[in-house]
Amino acid sequence: MKTRTVLDVSPLPESSFGSRTLTWWGTLAFMSLEGMGFALAIGAYIYLRVFSTHWPLNSPPPDLWPGTIVTILLVISAIPNHFMATWARAYDMRKVRAGLTLMSLLGIAPLIVRAFEFWGMRLRWDTDAYGSIVWFLLGLHTTHLLTDVGDTVVLNVLMFTRHSANPRRFSDVSDNAFYWDFVVLSWLPIYFVLYWLPRL
Amino acid sequence: MSAAPEILRDTDLAERSLEERITHIWRTPSGIIGWLSSVDHKVIGLRYIVTAFTFMGLAGVAALIMRLQLAQPNMHVVNADRYDQLFTTHGSTMMFLFAVPVMEAFAVYFVPLMIGTRNVAFPRLNAFGYWVYLFGCIMLWASLFSNSGPDVGWFAYVPLSRGYGVGHRPDVWAQMITYTELAALAVAVEIVATVFKMRCPGMTLDRIPIFVWGGLVLAFMVLFAMPAVMVSSTMLILDRLVNTHFFDVSLGGDALLWQHLFWFFGHPEVYIIFLPGTAMISTMLPAFTRRPVFGYMAVVLSLAATAFFSFGLWVHHMFVTGLPRLGESFFTASSMAIAVPTGAQIFCWIATIWDGRPRFATPFLFICGFIFTFVIGGLTGVMVASVPLDTQVHDTYFVVAHFHYVLIGGAVFPLIGAVYYWFPKFTGRMLSETLGRWNFWFAFIGFQIAFFPMHILGLEGMPRRVYTYTPEMPWGGLNLISTIGAFIFATSFVLLLINVAKSLRSGVLAGDNPWNAETLEWATTSPPLPQNFTRIPVVSSRAPLWSGDDTFPVIAGMRADKREVLLTTLTEAEPDIRESSPGPSIWPLIAALTTGFTLLWSIYTPWAIVYGALPVAVSLIGWFWPKGTKEDES
């Protein structure tokens, strides 16, 4: 078929940030499905609780400290995370590099405390159904924490190579910050369910 | 940020050399590595379709063996052990390896073409999804052939699947779920991003082709339904592998938790399969009635409403588990309510035919066969939505009849119609109409003979999933009829295969738009060039090919030196960004292999996850690390 040109798109930019880009929507879609997974796992926890006569089954409630420290660390990390996203939008290479390094460290810190959280549950996954579901919830969130920290570290390294001179990389940094917010936010209901629900 | 003089734009080249150049940039590389590296949505879509149909054929043979076994009482075609593996594999394959993937595959192939773009949003994720899916297919069927196929039903109810299975059979089922869900979720993410951001300029929300709406609705349903089966199958694997107690009644677990999670996925699953089928009907109908589908808005809203309702009726699979009666009544009401939007769609199609001038080509025959069959399935669906009726027909052959009417009538008939309709786009050649008619009548009549008697068998007390029955039961006659029907129905697929084989060699050449259809996939060559469109089209109506213009509006200014796609705004589809699109890569295959083997290994030891984490991480970093291509660096 013969064509006629009705529009010139050459002035358009080749990259951008946030909801204008594909990656942002992809990240959002992944968050939705993972969020749904979290919601269902929490639903399973509540379901098991409703159908048992006492809760937590035969164990004391978990030790509050490790979980609370992780929560505080995660909430604090949201602040530099926000700044890093702003610096990425400003294409500020120096600050982005510093921000990524800081975020890598702020990601590894809660991972270390997380090990004590498993310990602080005071029972094993194979003790009973309560043990299974708390380890499941904790494990599910740890997987997300681990993958995003991994992603941050790789991106951090990447930004110190020749590949960093590219506006798309800054968009990646901003999407990484977006996903970290999800990792932090999704933790809060899990923290409540794991640590406070057995105490209510 | 490349310097200005390096940039080559489509405006810099003459029409002929432009097409050659863009084709060269978008082509799948040659050689075996090139073939394995392809990220072209058409190549991957076709691979999905061919694979899905292959496994449908195998699962169909499994069904024929079961029909032989049931043709008369106390038959010995297969033993109970084999029969259980067959019916589990049949169900699991049809649901997880055929119906969902094939619908997604059509979306992967046609969504970019219909919205006027060059590839899906995340082409490498698309390739990865296919390889993982293939891995799952091969694992399930290799297990069946080595006598370790899952034998606990496609629904794998605990405690049967938890502690009573033979060897690793239930693990095979659970891990197959992981593979296919990974693939399905990958496709869903791509489709959402593709439809939201990659529609060609002018394709506002109310100009999106209905099939694309179908794909979008499918993607959303997958995003919110599949996590439920991921969660439950993971729990099952953990229960079996590391001794957790999610479903262990003696230590605080619960058997019905499985059913809630499974059906929270399982009911939307039915609509994940059926809604794309209806969207195919709405897309094909205009070409064969020579008018746009009646009630575009009503049809699109019906799709969305059905998807929404489908999340609120999972409990109707659990009416006989002894849940509180009042709660059950709510689910009766919601299950009935879902019939309303579906009914509205059927009324719209009949109105379209009423007002159009039908052309009785093979796809249209399948559309008519669909309405005839699906309405029966829908009405028996209303019956099983009623709690009292369900307590009688649940888990009987009545339900087997019902859901085959819904799934074959509602999804497979449109699908076969769609194969006839889009085959010329896939291959450039038409399928034979004569063979097509034979195909339709064998499918239609064979189907009714095979499945209608099952309604009566169910009412006469025949439960599902029995490998045989005693001669005192009055079921022999109807079962024999059903078996004969099954073979007639199977013949129709042989005819389809013959038709495809003949047409591939000597079919009539199709040209760009053999059906004189209205949507954009017919605006390009058959089969499409690797870039789909050398120049991105611009649309100003819902039926861009029926505008009456003899020239086609397009955009200019895209780069001609790298893979580039145009992103547009979410609702108004105004041009926004020219973004690079990733080129071919072998890494998705490597990542699929490392993931696949890790998951397979984890059937035997939980440490596999630890050992496998490193190769998986390496392959993912390899995948995302920039390779210095133009697409990576700008």
Added chain:
Amino acid sequence: MRRWAALGVAVAVVSLAGCSGFQSVLNPEGDNAISIARLFWFFLTVCASIWIVVMAILAMSLVRARRNTAPETRDQRRMGFVIGGCVAASVIILVVFTLASFFTNKSIAAAPEDPLTVKVEAHQWWWQVTYLDKRIDHRFETANEIHVPVGRPILLQFESPDVIHSFWMPNLAGKQDVIPGRFTELTFTVEKPGIYRGQCAEFCGIEHAHMGMYVVAQEPFEFDKWRGRQIGDSVPPTNAMLRHGYMVFVSNACASCHTIRGTDAGGVVGPDLTHFGSRLSIAAGTVPNTMANLQGWIANPHGIKPYTQMPSVALAGDDLTAVSQYLESLK
């Protein structure tokens, strides 16, 4: 034409099927099943009418449209109204359906007065039946067969020690799942004496197909007679042959799985055989209870029910005959 013919055939077949059947939804003899059958015929009539109307309109549109030469001229608005009307009509029909099934459900679920309570424990792959009574010595156990008096409500209480099963007697009531760790029950009243068959309706493993059972509905006085016999211990062997059979039973593996009340056989793995001779079937409804079948069953259980949990016990020919005769004598 063909569609009408197909429908006619379908209706004929359905109504024929309704005439007989001891395991059939269409031949209801219990209050629960009768109200469901009534609801079924109501649904079926309405649904079949809807289908006929829709197909008639589809057929008309196909025929009509072929004559039609000028497309795009119809009054689109009028068609929109027609469709709106159809949608409204479907809403009304569905509301009626919902209400009808709600009220049927309510009547079925009503708690019975003074029911006969029977505990039914579902096993892979047989049914253990225990008649509960306030007097411990009036409790008794049987298998794969429930005798009930007509006219009196029956309350079945279910338990499962292994996997999920489903209790289904289509002539008497809708089915009820039997779920480990859950308490479920079912009530119904049988209206007419007779023998009704049912079988497990939830896939429960490899011999799911061979997990049948019978409900024998009797006039109350006959039921009381039966019950009186069942409460009692087994009949002692009366001749040499039967005594030999008894010895075979207790000195072989039989007694380690089966109980025969009043004897040394006290196994609790398999069905209680105290009054085995009075039962209708062997191996949970797999074959009728005849001497020949019983001999075949003991000699090679897997020949009759391939994956049964009952092991083969090697017995000499005369031992086999004797033990079979003994068991059949346990009326």
